[in-house]
Amino acid sequence: MFLAIDIGNTQTVIGLFDGSEIVARWRLSSGRERTEDEFTILLRGLLGPTGYRADDFEGAAMSSVVPPVANALRSSLEKLVGSRVLVVGPGVRTGMAIKIDNPREVGADRVVNSVAARERYGAPAVVVDFGTATTFDVVDADGAYIGGAISPGLEVSMDALVSATAALRRVDLVEPRSVVGRGTVEAIQSGLLYGYAGLVDGILARILEEMDRTGAGRVATVATGGIASFIVPLSRLVSTVDPTLTLEGLRIVWERNL
Incomplete structure (x- = not known):
């Protein structure tokens, strides 16, 4: 199992993958004031009904344009799925050449x-x-x-x-x-x-x-x-x-x- 999280300015989208198949998807407000503990409670509430446990997860990947939300959510994810949280940014292998000025x-x-x-x-x-x-x-x-x-x-x-x-x-x-x-x-x-x-x-x-x-x-x-x-x-x-x-x-x- 794998979690994909895209944090936007207004909304955050979370996808639960089993292999290459999305088996559940949620759209939430990005909640810039949410704490790590609040995200942990929220994620457990979403994942609980799916029947999957933390041990089932290989890890998570996250993209974000809101650093405070990313920091809190990353800490929460590390509690749930261990330290296997990939935050997409400079230095991450994408397999795509980026040909822009910066x-x-x-x-x-x-x-x-x-x-x-x-x-x-x-x-x-x-x-x-x-x-x-x-x-x-x-x-x-x-x-x-x-x-x-x-x-x-x-x-x-x-x-x-x-x-x-x-x-x-x-x-x-x-x-x-x-x-x-x-x-x-x-x-x-x-x-x-x-x-x-x-x-x-x-x-x-x-x-x-x-x-x-x-x-x-x-x-x-x-x-x-x-x-x-x-x-x-x-x-x-x-x-x-x-x-x-x-x-x-x-x-x-x-x-x-x-």
């Missing part, structure tokens, strides 16, 4: 997404990860990570709109009846959902144009992340949704470091 500054989640995309869909590929920020990560035809783009996430965009206006409020992320909203709620939904789909397709189109000039050929476009299901149906360029991509990438990186 390889140490790229987020671990972006690296493991790219590793998984290359493994599952081949190279070249572009991964769009919908989270607090939306990231676009590019794997070239040689299978190397060459960078990408970062934009504010959909929820961040909604929060900015609401906080900067006096009369507008948060809305449910539901596709409106038409692009032309018949009321304020539908108008906000239209602007957010269709506008964000336009952002995604606009950035993807420019990335694909650049890759085409290098003779990249067919490029896999893969989406993951908590709100991918809201945006991808409105996108004209994303071909695949893979909700477990990051967890799969953590499993692959773990196996390369055994």
Whole structure:
């Protein structure tokens, strides 16, 4: 058994693997104020109903963009599964060349997404990860990570709109009846959902144009992340949704470091 944990700014996703198969998956708030003891109680509560004991685990791998949460959760995991906790970062073997100006500054989640995309869909590929920020990560035809783009996430965009206006409020992320909203709620939904789909397709189109000039050929476009299901149906360029991509990438990186 193996645990994969991806700690994002807003949510943490945990995957329980039996071999290469995900047998359970949980999505939690990242809880920046949680202590090591709180994480231990939480993890035991999640794992208890599965019937697996600490002795069943080979270890765990973790990616994080929130260092305080990573530190507390790592200590908790070490109590549960021993000292076999891999934190993805500089010095960890990923099997992927990182060809950017400063390889140490790229987020671990972006690296493991790219590793998984290359493994599952081949190279070249572009991964769009919908989270607090939306990231676009590019794997070239040689299978190397060459960078990408970062934009504010959909929820961040909604929060900015609401906080900067006096009369507008948060809305449910539901596709409106038409692009032309018949009321304020539908108008906000239209602007957010269709506008964000336009952002995604606009950035993807420019990335694909650049890759085409290098003779990249067919490029896999893969989406993951908590709100991918809201945006991808409105996108004209994303071909695949893979909700477990990051967890799969953590499993692959773990196996390369055994």
